[in-house]
Amino acid sequence: MTAVSAVAGLDLHVELSPTRPARSLEAALREAVVDGRLPPDTRLPAARTLATDLGISRNTVAAVYAQLTAEGWLEARVGAGTWVAGQVPAAAAASTGRTHASHRLIDMRGGIPDVTGFPRREWTAAVRSAVLDASATDLGYPDPAGTARARVALAGYLARARGVAVQPEGLVVGQGFGELLVLVCRAIRARGATRVAVEEYGHDYHRRLIASTGLDIVPIPVDDEGAVVTALDGVDVAAALLTPAHQFPVGVPLSAERRRWLVAWAQRTDRLVLEDDYDGEFRYDRRTIGALQALAPRRVVYLGTASKAVAPSVGLAWAVPPADLLPDLLDQRELAGGRPAALQQLALAAFIDGHEYDRSVRRLRAHYRSRRARLEEVVADELPGCALTGEAAGLQCLLRLRPGTDEGRVAAEALRRGLLIEGLRALRPPDLHDAPGVPAMVIGYGGPTPGQYETALSLVVESVRAAAREAGLA
Amino acid sequence: MTAVSAVAGLDLHVELSPTRPARSLEAALREAVVDGRLPPDTRLPAARTLATDLGISRNTVAAVYAQLTAEGWLEARVGAGTWVAGQVPAAAAASTGRTHASHRLIDMRGGIPDVTGFPRREWTAAVRSAVLDASATDLGYPDPAGTARARVALAGYLARARGVAVQPEGLVVGQGFGELLVLVCRAIRARGATRVAVEEYGHDYHRRLIASTGLDIVPIPVDDEGAVVTALDGVDVAAALLTPAHQFPVGVPLSAERRRWLVAWAQRTDRLVLEDDYDGEFRYDRRTIGALQALAPRRVVYLGTASKAVAPSVGLAWAVPPADLLPDLLDQRELAGGRPAALQQLALAAFIDGHEYDRSVRRLRAHYRSRRARLEEVVADELPGCALTGEAAGLQCLLRLRPGTDEGRVAAEALRRGLLIEGLRALRPPDLHDAPGVPAMVIGYGGPTPGQYETALSLVVESVRAAAREAGLA
Numbered sequence: 001m002t003a004v005s006a007v008a009g010l011d012l013h014v015e016l017s018p019t020r021p022a023r024s025l026e027a028a029l030r031e032a033v034v035d036g037r038l039p040p041d042t043r044l045p046a047a048r049t050l051a052t053d054l055g056i057s058r059n060t061v062a063a064v065y066a067q068l069t070a071e072g073w074l075e076a077r078v079g080a081g082t083w084v085a086g087q088v089p090a091a092a093a094a095s096t097g098r099t100h101a102s103h104r105l106i107d108m109r110g111g112i113p114d115v116t117g118f119p120r121r122e123w124t125a126a127v128r129s130a131v132l133d134a135s136a137t138d139l140g141y142p143d144p145a146g147t148a149r150a151r152v153a154l155a156g157y158l159a160r161a162r163g164v165a166v167q168p169e170g171l172v173v174g175q176g177f178g179e180l181l182v183l184v185c186r187a188i189r190a191r192g193a194t195r196v197a198v199e200e201y202g203h204d205y206h207r208r209l210i211a212s213t214g215l216d217i218v219p220i221p222v223d224d225e226g227a228v229v230t231a232l233d234g235v236d237v238a239a240a241l242l243t244p245a246h247q248f249p250v251g252v253p254l255s256a257e258r259r260r261w262l263v264a265w266a267q268r269t270d271r272l273v274l275e276d277d278y279d280g281e282f283r284y285d286r287r288t289i290g291a292l293q294a295l296a297p298r299r300v301v302y303l304g305t306a307s308k309a310v311a312p313s314v315g316l317a318w319a320v321p322p323a324d325l326l327p328d329l330l331d332q333r334e335l336a337g338g339r340p341a342a343l344q345q346l347a348l349a350a351f352i353d354g355h356e357y358d359r360s361v362r363r364l365r366a367h368y369r370s371r372r373a374r375l376e377e378v379v380a381d382e383l384p385g386c387a388l389t390g391e392a393a394g395l396q397c398l399l400r401l402r403p404g405t406d407e408g409r410v411a412a413e414a415l416r417r418g419l420l421i422e423g424l425r426a427l428r429p430p431d432l433h434d435a436p437g438v439p440a441m442v443i444g445y446g447g448p449t450p451g452q453y454e455t456a457l458s459l460v461v462e463s464v465r466a467a468a469r470e471a472g473l474a
Numbered sequence: 475m476t477a478v479s480a481v482a483g484l485d486l487h488v489e490l491s492p493t494r495p496a497r498s499l500e501a502a503l504r505e506a507v508v509d510g511r512l513p514p515d516t517r518l519p520a521a522r523t524l525a526t527d528l529g530i531s532r533n534t535v536a537a538v539y540a541q542l543t544a545e546g547w548l549e550a551r552v553g554a555g556t557w558v559a560g561q562v563p564a565a566a567a568a569s570t571g572r573t574h575a576s577h578r579l580i581d582m583r584g585g586i587p588d589v590t591g592f593p594r595r596e597w598t599a600a601v602r603s604a605v606l607d608a609s610a611t612d613l614g615y616p617d618p619a620g621t622a623r624a625r626v627a628l629a630g631y632l633a634r635a636r637g638v639a640v641q642p643e644g645l646v647v648g649q650g651f652g653e654l655l656v657l658v659c660r661a662i663r664a665r666g667a668t669r670v671a672v673e674e675y676g677h678d679y680h681r682r683l684i685a686s687t688g689l690d691i692v693p694i695p696v697d698d699e700g701a702v703v704t705a706l707d708g709v710d711v712a713a714a715l716l717t718p719a720h721q722f723p724v725g726v727p728l729s730a731e732r733r734r735w736l737v738a739w740a741q742r743t744d745r746l747v748l749e750d751d752y753d754g755e756f757r758y759d760r761r762t763i764g765a766l767q768a769l770a771p772r773r774v775v776y777l778g779t780a781s782k783a784v785a786p787s788v789g790l791a792w793a794v795p796p797a798d799l800l801p802d803l804l805d806q807r808e809l810a811g812g813r814p815a816a817l818q819q820l821a822l823a824a825f826i827d828g829h830e831y832d833r834s835v836r837r838l839r840a841h842y843r844s845r846r847a848r849l850e851e852v853v854a855d856e857l858p859g860c861a862l863t864g865e866a867a868g869l870q871c872l873l874r875l876r877p878g879t880d881e882g883r884v885a886a887e888a889l890r891r892g893l894l895i896e897g898l899r900a901l902r903p904p905d906l907h908d909a910p911g912v913p914a915m916v917i918g919y920g921g922p923t924p925g926q927y928e929t930a931l932s933l934v935v936e937s938v939r940a941a942a943r944e945a946g947l948a
Contacts, residue, residue, distance in 0.1 A: 020606055020607045021607070022607050022609075022623070023607055023608070023609050026609055057827060059626055059627060059630060059827050060827070062626045062630075062642070063622055063623040063626045063627070063823070066622035066623070066625065066626050066642050066643070067609070067611065067612075067622040067623070069622075070617055070622050076643070112614070112615075113614075115610055115613035115614050116610050116613075118608075118613045120605045120606055120608075123605055123817070124598075124601060124602045124605050124606075127598060127601045127602075127605075127821075128598045128601075128602075131594045131597055131598050131601075132494055132594055132598075133494040133495070133496050133497055134497070134592075134594075134787070135496070135497050135500055135501075135541070136589055136590050136923060137541065138541075138787060139589035139590075139592045139785045139786070139787045140586070140587075140589050140785070140786050140787065141586075141781075141786040141787075142786070142787065142789070143544055148537055148540035148541040148543075148544050149496070149537040149540075149541070151540065152533055152536045152537040152540050153533060153537070156533060156536075168536070168540050169540070169550070174812065175649065175812030175813060175814065175815070176811065176812045176813065177811075178811030178812055179810065179811040179812025180811075181811060182809075182810060182811040182812075208808075208809070209809065209811045212809040307615075311613045311614070312613070312614050312615040312616070312816070313608070313612060313613045313614065313615075313616065313815065313816035313817045313820075314815060314817060315616070315813065315814060315815025315816060315817065315818065316815065334682075335656075335682070335683065335686040336653065336656060336810065337650065337651075337652030337653040337654075337655060337656040337683050338648065338649030338650045338652060338653030338656075338812070339649060339650065339789065340649065340789060340815065341649070341787065341788060341789025341790065341814065341815060341818045342786070342787035342789060343597070343787045343788060343789065343818065344789065344815045344817065344818045346787075347601075349537070353531060353533050353534070449610060
C-alpha cells in the first residue's frame with residue numbers, strides 16, 4: 001500500500017509493505033535523503049505524528065529513526081527532535097569499525113559477508129520447528145556448553161563438511177568467534193600462558209581481544225604459502241592463532257608441508273594451535289581443505305562461525321577444544337556470566353538438520369565465485385600492472401598495486417568517493433605498519449550489496465588510478 | 475502417529491508427534507525409565523537403528539540421547555554406546571547447579587521460572603515478523619549496544635512497566651543478567667573500584683562473578699525491610715548490588731525509607747547502586763513498585779532480564795547505566811568479544827511491540843499467584859508452627875521453620891525423596907553459613923512443572939516433618 005506523510009513540508013510517498021513497514025520506511029527515508037528531497041539539517045516530524053500519518057505503530061517509526069541515526073543519516077538533537085544529518089560522517093565511519101559504518105559508504109573491507117540473500121523463509125521455518133519441538137529443559141537455562149541438539153547438529157556438520165574430529169560432548173557453542181577466542185585465551189592464561197603467536201596480517205580487533213586477557217602477542221610472518229610457521233621454532237609461546245584454510249587477509253592456504261610442520265611442532269613442544277576456520281567452507285576451485293584439527297585433535301582448538309556461512313545476525317559460533325581444555329573453557333564461560341540464547345541455538349540446529357545450512361553455503365559460494373570472477377575481469381581490463389592474488393575462495397583477496405603506489409592514498413581516494421577499503425598494511429600490528437612490503441589493497445567482495453557491486457568496482461579502479469597518478473605512475 | 479521400536483528387547487511404543495518427534499521420544503524414554511520398563515544399566519539401540527525403526531532422523535535420536543545423558547537419565551559409555559543410567563545422580567545434581575539438575579529431581583530452588591506455558595505460537599510469529607522486516611543492516615554485525623529496534627522496544631517497555639528513566643540510546647542489550655553484571659563490574663574496576671557491597675543473602679553465582687572481576691565483596695545484612703542499607707554508611711565500596719523490588723531470596727521489598735536513604739547515600743558519596751530487577755514485574759497484591767533507578771538515573775545501573783517474564787531460553791537481558799558509564803560498559807562489551815544474536819534481539823522487539831511480552835507477564839503472574847495461594851493453604855493446614863514470609867510476589871518465598879529445626883536436614887530429607895530445595899543459610903556467603911538466624915527454607919514455586927507441583931508440596935511437608943522429628947519437635 002502507498003501511504004503519504006507531509007515530512008518537512010514534503011509529501012513523502014512511502015510504499016509500505018504490510019509485512020515490512022519498517023524496512024520500507026527506512027528505504028524511503030534514505031532515498032529521500034540521497035536524492036535531496038530531504039536536505040541536510042531538515043527537521044523530521046515527531047515519530048508519533050509520522051506514525052499516525054502512515055498508519056503504522058509509533059515504535060516502528062522510532063526504531064527506523066534510531067536505526068538511521070545509528071547509521072549517520074539522521075541526528076537526534078537533544079530536546080529538539082530528529083534531523084537529517086548535516087553531512088556524511090565518512091571519516092568517523094572509517095575509524096569506528098564495521099558496526100558504525102555509514103550506509104552511504106560502500107563497505108569493501110575484508111571479511112564482511114553479503115547478507116541480502118539471507119534465507120528469511122527457511123530461517124523462520126527452522127525457528128518454528130525448533131520452538132514447537134522444544135522440551136521444558138530446552139526452554140529453561142541452557143547447558144553452559146550449548147544445548148544438546150545444537151551440539152549434535154554442529155558436530156555432525158563439522159565432521160561431514162570440515163572433517164573435524166568431534167563428538168557433540170566435545171563442542172562448545174558461543175556467541176561469536178571473538179567471544180570464544182577470549183574464553184580460550186583466558187583458559188590458557190589461567191594455566192600460566194603468557195604469550196600467543198598471531199599471524200602478522202589479521203584483524204586488529206582479534207589482537208586487542210587477546211591482549212585484553214593479559215597475553216602478549218608475537219607476530220608470525222606470512223608469505224605466499226601462508227604463515228611462516230617455522231618462525232615458531234624456539235619461540236616461547238603457549239599457542240599460535242592461525243587461519244590455515246585461507247589466510248586472512250592474504251588469501252592463501254597454509255601449504256601442506258607447513259601444516260605437517262605445525263602439527264609436529266605442537267605435538268613435540270606441547271603447544272596449542274588455535275585454528276580460525278572463519279570461511280573454510282568457501283572454496284570455489286576444488287575440494288575444500290579439511291580442518292587442520294583432524295590431524296591433531298589433542299593439540300588444536302578448532303573455531304568456526306555461522307557469520308559468513310549464513311549471516312552475522314545468527315550470532316553463533318563454536319569451538320572444539322582438546323578434551324583436557326574443555327573443562328577450563330567451560331569454567332571461563334561460567335565466569336563470563338552469559339550463554340548464547342537457547343532458542344537461537346535450537347533454531348540453528350533445525351536449520352542444519354533441514355540441510356538449509358548447506359544450501360546457504362552453496363548459494364553464497366556461487367555468489368562469491370561470480371563476484372570474484374567479475375572482479376578479475378575488471379582488474380585485467382582496467383588496471384594494467386595490478387594483479388589479484390589469493391586463492392579462489394572466501395570473501396576477499398589482495399589487489400597488488402604497482403610498486404610505488406601508496407596504499408593510504410588509495411584508501412583516501414576511495415573514501416572521498418564513498419568507498420571504504422583498506423590497505424594491507426592497515427591489517428598489521430601498529431608497530432609493523434611501516435615495515436617493507438609490496439603495496440596491496442584488501443578487496444572484500446562480500447561487503448557491497450548486489451546493487452552496489454558494479455559501482456564499488458568502478459570506485460576501486462578510479463581510486464587506484466588516482467593514487468597511481470599521484471605517485472607519478474600514470 | 476504411533477511408532478514402535480524394539481528397545482532392549484522391549485517394544486517401545488512412542489506417540490510420535492509429527493511436528494515434535496524429539497519431544498515425544500524424550501518423553502517416552504523418560505517414562506519407560508521411570509516405570510521400570512527400561513531398567514538401570516540397559517543398553518539402548520544405536521541412534522541410527524532407533525531412527526530407522528521410528529522413521530525419524532538420526533540426528534533427532536542422537537539429540538534426544540545427548541539431552542537425556544546431560545540430564546542424567548542415560549549414560550554414554552566410551553566405545554559401548556548409550557545405556558540407561560545406573561542410578562539417579564541426586565547428589566551430583568544438587569551440587570552442580572541448575573543446568574545439570576536431573577529431571578528426576580523436582581527443582582524447587584529459588585528463581586527458577588515455569589517454562590511449560592512458553593508462548594510457542596506467539597514467539598514464532600514474532601520471529602517471523604522480525605525476520606521478514608529485517609534490513610540488511612539488521613542482518614549484519616549488530617551494534618555492540620544492541621540493535622536499534624530492540625533498544626527502542628525495551629526502552630518503551632521499561633519506561634511504561636517499570637518506570638525506568640531511559641532513552642533507547644542509553645540502553646545496552648546483553649545475553650543475561652550475569653553477563654551484564656560482569657561487564658558493569660569490569661567497567662567500575664577499570665575506573666579503580668576495589669570493593670562492592672552485596673546483600674548477604676543471594677545467589678552464590680553472582681558473588682563468584684563479581685569476585686572473578688577482581689572486586690572484593692562486602693556483605694550487607696538483610697531484615698524484613700530488605701537490605702539494611704544504613705550499614706553502607708562509612709563503608710568503602712564503589713557500588714552496592716541490591717534487589718530492591720523483591721529481595722532474593724527473602725522476598726521483601728526495600729522499604730520506602732531505605733530507598734530514600736540509599737539514593738541519598740549514592741548521591742552524597744558518588745557511589746553506584748546496581749539494581750537487580752530480576753522479577754520486578756511479578757507482584758500480585760497491588761501495584762508493582764517502580765524501579766529505584768527512576769529516583770537517581772545518574773547513580774543507578776538498572777538491570778533486567780527476559781528470563782523470568784518469558785523464559786531463560788530467550789537469552790536476553792538489559793542494562794540502563796548512568797550516561798557517563800555507558801562508554802565504559804560498551805568498551806567492556808567490545809573486549810568480551812561477543813554480542814547477543816541480532817535475530818534474537820529483533821524477535822524480542824517484535825514480541826514486545828505485539829504486546830506479547832505484557833501478556834506473558836500477566837499469564838505468569840496469575841500462574842504464580844495461584845501457586846503461592848496453594849502453598850499457603852498447604853503450610854497452614856499441614857505444617858503448624860511454620861509460616862511463609864515474603865511479599866506476595868515473584869517466584870519464591872521463605873518457609874520459616876520451627877526453631878531448632880535444621881535446614882540442612884530438611885534439604886537432605888527432600889533430596890532423598892527427589893526434591894531439590896535449599897535452606898536460607900545456603901544462600902549466604904560460605905563464611906556466614908553458620909551465623910545465627912531463624913531456620914527457613916527457600917521455596918521456589920516456579921521450578922516444578924504443573925504436573926509436579928502437588929507432589930512437590932507433599933514432599934516439602936514430609937521433609938519438614940521428618941526433620942522436625944529428628945530434632946525432637948514432633
